[in-house]
Amino acid sequence: MTYHFLPHTADIKVAIDGGTLDELLRDALAISRQLYVGTSPVESRERRPITLACDDVEELVHGFLRELLYQYATDNFIPAALEITQATPTTIRAVIAGERLDALRHATEPEVKAVTRHGFLVRCTEDGWHAEVVFDV
């Protein structure tokens, strides 16, 4: 897992690194899961397809994180894994595997309100991809 928390008084700021864009997206999914249910084990009981097409990689990663939050907020769907068919800096075709929140097995974390745009960045680096995101909680 290649993400870590950065200092922030009121909300949650995270840096995510991936050797490839696929890895970055998987780590983005992992941090989302952690913000929803901490370290509670989440099983791949349900598979939901996702397709996104955006103008640039920042919009793509931001859109991906927002989609995960929407699924959790409206349907209590917790992501466990990402099966990627295609990921480019402007498109994702993938399947999100996961399950619905089960209060007996999942310990919920304080509510994430939004994936903000404050200081949001996605960069291609020498080591792969780097993203920074602030979640409003």
Next chain:
Amino acid sequence: MSPLQVRQIDPFRWRVERHGRMRTHGLIFADAELMHDLEGDQCLQQVVNVAHLPGIVGPSIAMPDIHWGYGFPIGGVAAFDEADGVVSPGGVGYDINCGVRLLRSALSPHDVRPKLARLMDSLFASIPSGVGSSRSDMRLSVSELDRVLTEGARWAVREGFGRESDLDCIEAHGTLPGDPTAVSKRAKERGRTQLGTVGSGNHFVEVGYVAEVFDETAASRLGLSLDTVTFFIHSGSRGLGYQVCDDNLDTMVQAAAKYGIDLPDKQLCCAPLQSPEAHHYLGAMNAAANYAFANRQMMSHYVRRSLASVFSDDIADSATLIYDVAHNIAKFEMHEIEGTQKRVCVHRKGATRAFPPGHPELTDRYRDIGQPVLIPGDMGRYSFVLVGTSGAFDETFGSTCHGAGRRMSRHQAKKVARSRNVPRELEQRGILIRAASRRTVDEEIPEAYKDVRQVVDVVHGAGIGKKVAKLVPMGVVKG
């Protein structure tokens, strides 16, 4: 960037002179200690950034509980000319019409203490809390949700969740001109099952009592004598409001570019008040605000139901709404600008409206004392009730502070709380906690917050709010 030059004007006021492309100066309410804590904090730069926005009238204002927010600081107040000003979702925040309401009862702590555990259990059972909390007894149809978004608290009262007289004691009588058609399908989907739920984070339902009275006349009018048991509700527009903000930030980034608005920070994205983008946002924001008013109205109903089940119907009937006030909102109001009455759009983000005695929007029963202002603290110490003043109306567009403000990050608070049993600690001090998640309680430990007394003393000292009473908690429902 050079450090900001902040000049002290008096014990409670600080000024940032207009410089660069600022259109006005910054005015910060704080004492020396609070200001010292803000040194190096980006929130002061945010006060400056807001002063760059087109059509701003009066200063860019910060309350003593100011802290960093998206674009606008939390604790920020800014007013914009209706003709050439702007509206910005960043000036309202994600939780549209997050706010507080206070009810009083005919009970004393002596009456409640023997039944407190039962009362807290009942409140916890009847008001869902926690992440994504929803009501199994309330799944609104699309048309019913549209009625909530149009009518706000009035919808709730009509459906049997409260009394007609409650509406007199809600800011804007609990209804703003909302446009349900401006609210996205996604936002409505997020809101369909969450009405009547408290949510998570710093939201709560608190049982407390009046421990100190500062202004006998106002307290008596509010029915807040010593030892009166009260119910504080803090929540907002839940997922629906978050989504409305999120949707409109996208639109406003494009609008700012379209109208050539030069922004020092992209998060200040905004649109001219006369533009279609602004009308769309204001319609959606007001609809979300109505959802929040209805949400808090429903929770009051469940407080009364709990009182009926644990005490009696008479005690439930005695539970009277003192006031309900928003602290994340943008509203058109009439204010005097350089000697002329003008309609301006006042953004209050983490700031409370505090209208003075005599203001026509106040209900008759408060007309001579001013609008009740409700300032929650943390779950271990105290909260305050104030009233609005003419000083606030003259200087801050009728606004004052909204709470304590965090001093510890959530991560830090969890680390501090990790080896402790916070609910037990609080119970030993006579405060019962009922929470959906231990993690929330850990993040919300009292020491994670500034002392709200210090914040309230600043606004009282500066004359932009007048202290009436102090409430201390007996029990808290958290998310």
